[in-house]
Amino acid sequence: MxxxxxxxxxxxxxxxxxxxxxxxxxxxxxxxxxxxxxxxxxxxxxxxxxxxxxxxxxxxxxxxxxxxxxxxxxxxxxxxxxxxxxxxxxxxxxxxxxxxxxxxxxxxxxxxxxxxxxxxxxxxxxxxxxxxxxxxxxxxxxxxxxxxxxxxxxxxxxxxxLGLPWWDKPAQPCLSSRFPYGEEITVAKLQRVGRAEMYLRKLGLQNLRVRSEGDTARIELPPEKIKEFILTTDLQTLVGAFQEFGFVYVTLDLEGYRSGKLNQVLPQVMTSV
Structure with a gap:
């Protein structure tokens, strides 16, 4: 095939x-x-x-x-x-x-x-x-x-x-996808999210998202990585870094990362428009 x-x-x-x-x-x-x-x-x-x-x-x-x-x-x-x-x-x-x-x-x-x-x-x-x-x-x-x-x-x-070494590279949609529909996107917000995700990847984490809503960052990780993340990460240092990036609150999504999560609100968003 x-x-x-x-x-x-x-x-x-x-x-x-x-x-x-x-x-x-x-x-x-x-x-x-x-x-x-x-x-x-x-x-x-x-x-x-x-x-x-x-x-x-x-x-x-x-x-x-x-x-x-x-x-x-x-x-x-x-x-x-x-x-x-x-x-x-x-x-x-x-x-x-x-x-x-x-x-x-x-x-x-x-x-x-x-x-x-x-x-x-x-x-x-x-x-x-x-x-x-x-x-x-x-x-x-x-x-x-x-x-x-x-x-x-x-x-x-x-x-x-075909021998392409990046065959299993995680999907990486544009940074604008990190914001709930209806929240204005600015360059500063995009940079804030980008810096936060790069920070997490430098910790060795992959296939992740930092969702931004207002002043809150919501970290999404693969579900199987959540427990290890909580036990091994210096959370106080992480929160401090995110606050330096411009966030006020830092949360962890307990469901974990799931492709297409942004669009799960579409039926209700479209109904309310």
């Missing part, structure tokens, strides 16, 4: 002849970049958008991975934080983010002679609430992984099969 889907992806890029990849450095878009480069060589270009919602360490990962793949990699700036429709953080915030991204990429692609822009959307993403997908479709962006029906699990399997 995986070999069939790999062949389909390779054929898809052969038909394109040239492609610009919207490349975040996540496992999905990196697999797309790898296959595109294997097929197209220097006729494939990976482009990463940088804004305050991107963790600096994610940009560094993207650079390193692009070098290992061999694909040409360029960086651009996007300005979704200038759009009040984005910073107001409505339930369709991602629509405005992806609109800004592809309104920036499209003229660049045309100017540079790339007839196609592709992204890393996979088949599982189509079953989740992802308003950014609509923005990309409206602008003619193609999603090769979704087109061949490749799931997230298959993306990881394929990445491992």
């Amino acid at each position: 995986l070999e069939t889907k790999l062949a389909q992806l390779q054929a898809l890029f052969q038909d394109m002849e040239q492609a610009l990849i919207a490349y975040s450095g996540g496992v999905d878009s990196t697999l797309v970049a790898k296959i595109a480069f294997d097929v197209l060589g220097d006729r494939a270009l990976a482009m990463t958008a940088v804004s305050p919602s991107l963790l600096p360490e994610e940009l560094e990962d993207a650079k390193i991975q692009a070098v290992q793949i061999g694909i040409t990699h360029q960086i651009i700036q996007t300005h979704e934080m200038d759009n009040p429709n984005y910073t107001a953080n409505p339930v369709n915030r991602c629509y405005f983010c992806k609109s800004e991204l592809h309104d920036t990429l499209k003229p660049l692609a045309q100017q540079m002679g790339y007839p196609y822009i592709v992204d890393g959307v996979n088949a599982d993403d189509l079953r989740d609430y992802r308003p950014g997908i609509q923005a990309a479709k409206e602008r003619g962006v193609r999603s090769p992984l979704a087109e061949v029906g490749m799931t997230k699990a298959e993306v990881r399997q394929m990445s491992q099969h």
Whole structure:
């Protein structure tokens, strides 16, 4: 099955002849970049958008991975934080983010002679609430992984099969996803969350989130790591660090990290709008 889907992806890029990849450095878009480069060589270009919602360490990962793949990699700036429709953080915030991204990429692609822009959307993403997908479709962006029906699990399997060392890299959505819908997003808040998450990762923790609501930080860890975290972490030092970052209160989510938790409130949010 995986070999069939790999062949389909390779054929898809052969038909394109040239492609610009919207490349975040996540496992999905990196697999797309790898296959595109294997097929197209220097006729494939990976482009990463940088804004305050991107963790600096994610940009560094993207650079390193692009070098290992061999694909040409360029960086651009996007300005979704200038759009009040984005910073107001409505339930369709991602629509405005992806609109800004592809309104920036499209003229660049045309100017540079790339007839196609592709992204890393996979088949599982189509079953989740992802308003950014609509923005990309409206602008003619193609999603090769979704087109061949490749799931997230298959993306990881394929990445491992192709020898990509980051095949099990945790998902890392933009920092704006750390805020409840309706709470205004600012650069200072994004930086505060980013610094807090980097602090926890330096303690050796992975697959985590620091959710921000007002002056409160809520730490989400894998459920199996919670007990060890409480017993082995100097909590007073941690709280002091978070307060230096700008938080007043620091809490621990006893349910633990669960993908998609932000969207569990969507039915009631949409009903109240």
